[in-house]
Amino acid sequence: MTECIPSYTPLEDTGFGYTLSLINGKYKMIIMYWLYEKNVMRFNEMQRCIGNISFRTLSNTLKELERDGLITRKEYPQIPPKVEYRLSEKGQSLIPLLDMMCQWGEQNKPS
Amino acid sequence: MTECIPSYTPLEDTGFGYTLSLINGKYKMIIMYWLYEKNVMRFNEMQRCIGNISFRTLSNTLKELERDGLITRKEYPQIPPKVEYRLSEKGQSLIPLLDMMCQWGEQNKPS
Numbered sequence: 001m002t003e004c005i006p007s008y009t010p011l012e013d014t015g016f017g018y019t020l021s022l023i024n025g026k027y028k029m030i031i032m033y034w035l036y037e038k039n040v041m042r043f044n045e046m047q048r049c050i051g052n053i054s055f056r057t058l059s060n061t062l063k064e065l066e067r068d069g070l071i072t073r074k075e076y077p078q079i080p081p082k083v084e085y086r087l088s089e090k091g092q093s094l095i096p097l098l099d100m101m102c103q104w105g106e107q108n109k110p111s
Numbered sequence: 112m113t114e115c116i117p118s119y120t121p122l123e124d125t126g127f128g129y130t131l132s133l134i135n136g137k138y139k140m141i142i143m144y145w146l147y148e149k150n151v152m153r154f155n156e157m158q159r160c161i162g163n164i165s166f167r168t169l170s171n172t173l174k175e176l177e178r179d180g181l182i183t184r185k186e187y188p189q190i191p192p193k194v195e196y197r198l199s200e201k202g203q204s205l206i207p208l209l210d211m212m213c214q215w216g217e218q219n220k221p222s
Contacts, residue, residue: 011137014213014216015212015213015214015215015216015217015218015220016140016209016212016213016216017137017216018216018219018220019212019213019215019216019219020134020135020212020216023131024131024135025122026122026128029127090219093215093219094215096211097208097211097212097215098127100207100208100211101126101127101130101131101208102125102126102127102130103126104126104130104204104205104208105125105126105127105128105129105130105131106126107126108129108130108201108204109126109129
């Protein structure tokens with residue numbers, strides 16, 4: 001725990017800050033949950049499921065998730081192109097934490 | 112879980128978003144950890160322990176933590192004034208989640 005307290009360390013260099021940076025925002029958690037439910041998804045299917053997300057936002061968020069190693073992207077060399085997204089092992093390991101955040105929030109948020 | 116996916120709900124109205132809003136930033140987590148370690152702390156002691164935090168930032172962060180019900184503030188009517196801060200029960204219940212975020216981050220952040 002002690003090494004996690006960033007007194008003189010920038011937040012992003014601590015374990016806590018790193019975790020926070022990966023899950024911050026609205027869509028990362030949503031996408032990870034959908035992939036967790038469905039196992040494999042294609043771009044269009046994801047956009048349909050999430051509903052109100054633009055092509056650009058979804059595309060950028062997927063790129064960040066891939067860069068951070070939370071999802072994998074597999075492209076098949078065919079016409080029309082087919083691209084599949086999956087949770088990586090690292091991404092899978094975040095699910096219990098997302099669950100905990102959801103549950104704690106549901107139990108504690110003012111109604 | 113499903114009610115936690117904020118497709119058409121603003122993030123802050125979901126359990127996940129509520130939790131995120133309470134722990135976001137650098138100092139909330141630090142203050143909560145110190146209170147968890149020490150049980151009771153006074154303002155000056157806290158400022159010393161945290162190190163590089165201004166009076167104003169610490170004061171504002173404590174006010175937010177108190178407003179969100181994560182800490183309690185007890186003022187003793189004496190000269191010189193004495194004010195004690197403690198984790199509330201709600202604040203205590205967040206500690207396992209902070210632990211999990213620290214641990215996951217330490218294990219997974221690129222070195």
